[in-house]
Amino acid sequence: MFKDYPLIKESNKTVTLFYPYIPKNYLSALKKVFSTRWIGQGPLVDKLEKVFSKRFANKLPSVAVGSGTDALHLAYILADIKKNDEVICPIFTCTATNIPLLYIGAKIKFADIDPKTMNIDIQSIKKLITKKTKAIVFVNYGGLPCDLKELNAIAKKRKIVLIQDAAQSLGAKYNNKSIVKYADYTIYSFQAIKQITSGDGGMLVFKDKKKLKKAYRIRWFGIDRLAKQGGTWENDIKEIGFKYQMTDIGASLLLESIKDFKKIWSHRRKLYKIYEKTLSKNSSITIMDKKKSGTQHSNWLFTICLKRKDYLQKKLRQNGVETNQVHFRNDRYSIFKNFTKGKKFKNMDLVENNYLVLPIHPKVKLSDAKRISNLIMKIIN
Numbered sequence: 001m002f003k004d005y006p007l008i009k010e011s012n013k014t015v016t017l018f019y020p021y022i023p024k025n026y027l028s029a030l031k032k033v034f035s036t037r038w039i040g041q042g043p044l045v046d047k048l049e050k051v052f053s054k055r056f057a058n059k060l061p062s063v064a065v066g067s068g069t070d071a072l073h074l075a076y077i078l079a080d081i082k083k084n085d086e087v088i089c090p091i092f093t094c095t096a097t098n099i100p101l102l103y104i105g106a107k108i109k110f111a112d113i114d115p116k117t118m119n120i121d122i123q124s125i126k127k128l129i130t131k132k133t134k135a136i137v138f139v140n141y142g143g144l145p146c147d148l149k150e151l152n153a154i155a156k157k158r159k160i161v162l163i164q165d166a167a168q169s170l171g172a173k174y175n176n177k178s179i180v181k182y183a184d185y186t187i188y189s190f191q192a193i194k195q196i197t198s199g200d201g202g203m204l205v206f207k208d209k210k211k212l213k214k215a216y217r218i219r220w221f222g223i224d225r226l227a228k229q230g231g232t233w234e235n236d237i238k239e240i241g242f243k244y245q246m247t248d249i250g251a252s253l254l255l256e257s258i259k260d261f262k263k264i265w266s267h268r269r270k271l272y273k274i275y276e277k278t279l280s281k282n283s284s285i286t287i288m289d290k291k292k293s294g295t296q297h298s299n300w301l302f303t304i305c306l307k308r309k310d311y312l313q314k315k316l317r318q319n320g321v322e323t324n325q326v327h328f329r330n331d332r333y334s335i336f337k338n339f340t341k342g343k344k345f346k347n348m349d350l351v352e353n354n355y356l357v358l359p360i361h362p363k364v365k366l367s368d369a370k371r372i373s374n375l376i377m378k379i380i381n
């Protein structure tokens with residue numbers, strides 16, 4: 001958090017950086033759930049998985065879980081990542097991407113970023129590949145897909161598993177297709193500030209349909225829930241599972257929000273375009289985006305990079321506009337020190353103090369985005 005400027009007070013004159021999306025019909029949706037016997041994992045979780053799979057995941061198996069972090073942990077286990085396996089990961093991401101690898105005891109090989117997008121850098125990945133590389137984990141930062149074709153080429157040649165952290169990129173496309181097509185595992189997050197939310201929640205999507213049964217089992221202690229509901233004891237636990245399921249309470253909110261997704265997406269898109277149109281006229285501001293035909297940004301974040309970041313943030317704050325840095329490079333955290341000691345991340349060094357995220361969510365009005373853009377132009381001239 002920006003030390004001198006903690007979160008701003010909400011009012012009709014201020015604009016916060018994030019705000020959860022609550023669907024209009026949330027009360028009636030919740031009322032329905034609370035009038036049934038299923039408030040934990042029940043039929044709505046099954047329904048959500050079906051709807052999500054069709055709407056966002058090319059009909060691939062989709063397993064709803066308690067958070068994006070849960071989904072990542074399950075993906076790592078299903079990908080058979082074991083202790084001491086080498087996994088290439090982004091240095092710049094939410095710590096949730098990398099922490100589950102510590103649960104397993106894998107060896108994290110951090111890759112640098114592309115300073116134009118803040119996504120993982122392909123050249124840096126290539127330098128880290130060894131015979132022991134088991135997987136590459138990548139994040140579509142802010143909602144901009146990485147170079148997915150290139151990643152697939154690298155992985156295929158060497159039989160490396162691709163794990164896509166799409167926590168920020170719901171609705172993103174690459175080559176005009178859903179991004180799930182370009183990784184063995186893709187995870188989403190429904191944490192409070194993501195495009196749609198269940199308070200906390202996540203989704204695990206994968207290509208290999210044979211892994212579905214195991215995914216269900218390890219989501220729930222290692223037990224086959226369906227067999228157990230038969231009432232007889234015929235389900236030994238042979239592998240250690242977790243308690244990573246989603247609840248019907250959360251699923252009911254997501255099912256409503258998915259109906260609104262087009263509206264949510266296009267509002268965010270409009271805000272994005274307003275910022276982009278005005279700010280691209282200022283040569284001292286770089287917009288963290290790289291236009292590529294066929295690629296669709298999810299518009300989760302609008303990120304700029306500039307030398308006078310602190311000054312701009314302070315001035316915006318005085319004008320009731322909250323901005324911030326969303327992630328810190330992971331080599332700042334002691335828990336990763338075994339993997340970062342003596343390592344240099346030149347591109348990360350270039351942008352870490354200069355990047356700033358602007359408000360872009362359903363509560364921000366188009367007029368707010370115009371006002372904020374003009375304000376920035378005035379402050380940085």
Ligand SMILES: *Cc1c(COP(=O)(O)O)cnc(C)c1O
Pocket residue numbers: 066067068069070093094096097139165167168188189190191200201202
């Ligand atoms: C939000 C986020 C996560 C974590 O998701 P949770 O649902 O909060 O566990 C993981 N990775 C990235 C890139 C995120 O933005």
